[in-house]
Amino acid sequence: MATDDLSPDYSILSGIPIIKDSVSDMQNKFKEKCNVISSNFTTCTFDIRLDTSPADFPQHVLVRLESSNDHFATVAALQKLANSQLPDLVPQVLDVGTTSTAEGKKLEYSVTEFVSDAVTLEQEWDKLDGPAQKDLMSSIIAAISKLQSITLDSDHAHKMLKGTPYYCDGKMSLIGGPELGYHSDMKGFLANLAGDATPDKTKFSATSSSDAFVVESQLENVDQVELINVDLLELEKHIVFCHDDLEPRNILIKRDGSQSGKWHLAAIIDWEMAGFFPFAYEYGHKDAALGSSNLHFSYYALFKEQSRHLLAGGKSAIKLLEALRAMDVSKKSCPTKNVGRRFHARWLEREKVELSSDVRDGWVRKADAGDVGVFTKQDNDDLEMEVLKELGYV
Numbered sequence: 242m243a244t245d246d247l248s249p250d251y252s253i254l255s256g257i258p259i260i261k262d263s264v265s266d267m268q269n270k271f272k273e274k275c276n277v278i279s280s281n282f283t284t285c286t287f288d289i290r291l292d293t294s295p296a297d298f299p300q301h302v303l304v305r306l307e308s309s310n311d312h313f314a315t316v317a318a319l320q321k322l323a324n325s326q327l328p329d330l331v332p333q334v335l336d337v338g339t340t341s342t343a344e345g346k347k348l349e350y351s352v353t354e355f356v357s358d359a360v361t362l363e364q365e366w367d368k369l370d371g372p373a374q375k376d377l378m379s380s381i382i383a384a385i386s387k388l389q390s391i392t393l394d395s396d397h398a399h400k401m402l403k404g405t406p407y408y409c410d411g412k413m414s415l416i417g418g419p420e421l422g423y424h425s426d427m428k429g430f431l432a433n434l435a436g437d438a439t440p441d442k443t444k445f446s447a448t449s450s451s452d453a454f455v456v457e458s459q460l461e462n463v464d465q466v467e468l469i470n471v472d473l474l475e476l477e478k479h480i481v482f483c484h485d486d487l488e489p490r491n492i493l494i495k496r497d498g499s500q501s502g503k504w505h506l507a508a509i510i511d512w513e514m515a516g517f518f519p520f521a522y523e524y525g526h527k528d529a530a531l532g533s534s535n536l537h538f539s540y541y542a543l544f545k546e547q548s549r550h551l552l553a554g555g556k557s558a559i560k561l562l563e564a565l566r567a568m569d570v571s572k573k574s575c576p577t578k579n580v581g582r583r584f585h586a587r588w589l590e591r592e593k594v595e596l597s598s599d600v601r602d603g604w605v606r607k608a609d610a611g612d613v614g615v616f617t618k619q620d621n622d623d624l625e626m627e628v629l630k631e632l633g634y635v
Contacts, residue, residue, distance in 0.1 A: 247285040247306055247348075249275045256340025257304070257350055263291035283308040288355045301355040302335065306348050312419035312513070313337070313349040315405040319418070320353075320512040322401040322482070326387055330509050332356060356493050359507040363489035366537050367615045373504060377494065378543045380506040381487060385520075385548065389481035393517045407517075416480050418516015427473040428454050430518075435568060445571035456564045458571040466564040472557035476519045479553040483523040486514040487544075488535040520551050521558035525565040528596075528603045532588040533581060536621055538604070538613075545603055552601065562600040570596070583628045591616070591624065 251268050254260045254275075261267070264274060277287045285306040294300050307313060317337040324331040336352040362377065369377070391398055393415070399408060406423045407414050414423035416430045424430040431454050435447030445458045454473065456466045468476075484491075493508040524545075531541050552558050573582060593610035597603060606613070629635045 246280040246282060247308070248277060248280055249285065249287055249289075249304070249306070250343060252343040253306065253340050253348060253350075257336070257338070257352065259294070259298075259302070259336055259352055260289065260291070260304070263293050264289070265292045278303075298335065299354045301357060303332070303353050303355045305351050305353075306340075308349075309339075309347050310349050313351065315402075315407075315419045316513050316515070317351050318402050318405050319515045322391065322398060323388060323484075323509070323512060323515070325397070325401065326391055326482075327384055327509070330384055330506060331512075332508055332510065356495075356508045356510075359493040359495040361490050362492040362494050362540075363537070365494060365504065366489050366540055367617075369504065374539065374543060375547075377504065377506060378540075378547050381492065381509075381544070382547045382551070384506070384509060385484070385487070386551065388484065389520065389551065391482040393480065393482075415477060416517055416519075418485070418514070418518075420485075420514050421516060427468075427476050427519075431468070431564065434565075438568070438572075442575070443568075443572045444574050445568055447568070454564075456567045458567045460571055460574060463567050463570060464563075466560060466567050468557070468560050468564060472560050475557040476521070476554050476561060479519045479521075479558070480517050481520055482515070483518050483520060484509060484512065484515050485518065485523050485526060486511060486530075486534065487523075488530060489537055489540055490534070519554060519558065519561060520548075521554055521561045522565070524548060524552060525562045525600075525603075528566060529569045531594075531604055532585040532592075536588065536616075538592050538594065538606075541604065545601075549601060559600060566596065566600055578632050580625070580628055580632065580634070583632065584625050587624055587628060588621070 249271065251271055254267060254271055275287045275289050277285065279286050286303065288301065288303050291300045291302065314337055317334050320331060321334045324333055332353040334351060334353050338350060339347055340350050341347050366374065393407065393413065402408060415425055416427060417423040422433050424433060428449055432447065432449050435456070438445055438447045440446055440459050444460060445456060448455045453467050453469045487509070491509065491511040492506070493510060494504045495507040496502040497505050527541060527544060531538065535541055573585070577583070593607045593613055594604040595607050597605045626635070
């Protein structure tokens with residue numbers, strides 16, 4: 242951890258009531274009490290064991306610190322909403338508030354229950370056999386299905402999300418979330434995704450009119466996509482609660498108590514991308530994430546296979562998938578010296594995948610791919626170093 246990275250100190254901890262009241266001799270022992278899991282200049286995540294705690298309150302908690310962020314409270318509210326539907330899989334949010342460093346810098350904090358004896362699915366995925374992978378994916382898809390029963394216009398959601406941007410000035414946002422903004426209709430959401438797209442900057446244009454939303458790519462092999470009002474209204478009928486970042490790094494697993502020590506789903510974490518969207522958006526977003534936030538093709542393929550039945554909206558959902566693909570591949574075709582973008586392209590090339598003609602299938606292995614094998618974290622690190630050298634950064 243770099244010296245200028247954010248880290249817990251006495252002042253910060255004193256501003257978190259549950260820690261201040263439950264850790265003895267904190268001023269002298271806070272360094273040994275806090276186990277920093279990750280940290281950078283603006284965020285820090287650590288776990289800490291409490292010496293005393295109120296009844297029905299866990300003694301082992303996870304704390305996240307972040308420089309002032311307008312999204313923090315809403316993300317916590319969304320996690321609380323998810324916990325109400327999946328109490329065994331979504332860590333309980335125990336407290337949210339603000340504290341400050343010794344220098345007076347304001348920080349947002351959240352305290353959640355710590356999931357003991359668990360590891361990320363990312364750590365174990367490639368070590369699991371096919372049946373074990375399928376079983377875990379079935380549990381993930383079952384959790385998604387339960388989340389989708391929550392609707393934004395329900396009394397329960399209104400109670401849990403009251404005071405957030407979803408309900409403002411007596412109006413309810415129909416679609417969106419902390420990361421992607423809040424929108425009154427599907428057309429506004431898509432326009433936000435497209436951003437300030439122009440053929441020169443992104444290799445595509447996006448046009449919103451009273452009748453339709455149109456994406457037109459400059460690439461010869463990408464067709465124009467037009468979602469007319471009937472499509473947009475159909476998609477608005479199928480807006481559901483989505484995590485939108487269900488990748489292996491955000492899923493915790495643990496072994497059961499049997500002799501075989503079978504792995505099972507333990508928790509779904511990191512709700513920063515969550516919100517209310519048509520599931521077709523979350524499903525299509527997986528294509529853009531492959532090779533960046535997810536480096537496990539077998540996980541991606543299983544997710545697509547097992548969640549396809551959740552796609553709702555018929556031909557309108559297909560059009561949304563096509564629009565997402567057109568925007569993504571067009572933008573990524575632009576020349577760049579961005580390391581992540583270059584790594585993404587090289588990773589897909591190494592995995593020998595291509596986009597299927599059926600947009601619902603997303604990325605598929607090429608017909609002549611043969612046995613691609615499994616690439617390790619070291620392989621991915623080496624590939625990143627190759628990219629850095631090619632770009633002249635090292």
